[in-house]
Amino acid sequence: MALFAKAKQCVGLDIGSSAIKLVELKPMTKGDKKFQLLGMGIEQISPEVIVDGTVMDAVSVIDAIERIFRENKIKGDTTSTGVSGNPVIIRKISLPLMSPEELAESIQWEAEQYIPFDIDEVNIGYEILHGTQNTDHGTMDVILAAVKKEKVNDYVSVIKQAGKNVGIVDVDAFALYNCFELNYPEERSKTIALVNIGANVMNINIVENGISVFWRDSTIGGSQYTEAVQKEMNLSYQQSENLKKGIEIDGISSDKVIPIINSVSETFLAEIQRTFEFYQSQTNKDHMDKVFLSGGSSRVPGLDQQVSERFGTPVEIFNPFKAVSFNPKEFDPDFLLDIGPTMVIAVGLATREV
């Protein structure tokens, strides 16, 4: 799903509203998708720097991008980056069977019928869904994505000002899927829900038999826990952020915040449930075989178990490095496992078009 594509590269740069994440991968073999981890890093950013998916303080983002490359000695300088949240529209459309060349020519025209924005104001990306070409009916399914040019330009601009190039602008929900495809080939025959909960956006992507069939971005995320703790306990944002993560502050035990955390988790569960029910109403599937949880907020204590109980499915914490080789002298395996859920989108981005 390239909303904007130029070069081949393998630095995934995930510009989230709470932190910028970078993963550099090197393809090990041609054709076969096998990768080695070359570098990675995380740079926290303050909550007022990116608000509602809009870069409010470009200088802070540029600084953080420069730092993440420098401090982690990243060699590549062409990135693929992702966008998510409100200004992203994704549709699955059915089109007559045609060649990739014919599709490239007609996609703009097709898109006009499905995208509720002025077509000149958006970047269009598309991908033929593998395995949906039906010669009997003469149709195929295509995923179409549209993102406001303004948003794409904002992100491309900060990366360029940090002295780096942009090869691809992708959609987070698809980076999530690409990362899953890379790491969990053994889950191919199942119905899987990928749920990535960041600081302000939750991406859900449902995969059936290895094909991405449904996706939704909701504007909810981990900052809601922090804000609830802040409000109810009259603390600073940073104190609340720590308490949420189970770090005790000034004699306040983190047990105190458990009821607040649980009530926010309940709104997340309700949103996931609405999404599942909507998906189920459109298909004949009545359950998920498994849920893969990722994003920084997948580490909220108890959330994995609550999801498992609510939906009666096993829940696994997503390990984006499961199928990635790395040198344990350079990268501590326990550290990778610990921060893995936050790096899922960055890994998915780094696997693009190499």
Ligand SMILES: Nc1ncnc2c1ncn2[C@@H]1O[C@H](COP(=O)(O)OP(=O)(O)OP(=O)(O)O)[C@@H](O)[C@H]1O
């Ligand atoms: N141990 C933890 N316990 C609870 N929450 C955590 C923990 N670690 C990180 N988080 C939360 O995860 C969120 C950050 O996750 P992530 O890096 O996936 O988000 P992001 O990509 O910056 O945000 P978004 O994509 O929503 O703009 C923050 O809200 C952070 O407080």
Ligand SMILES: [Mg+2]
């Ligand atoms: Mg994110």
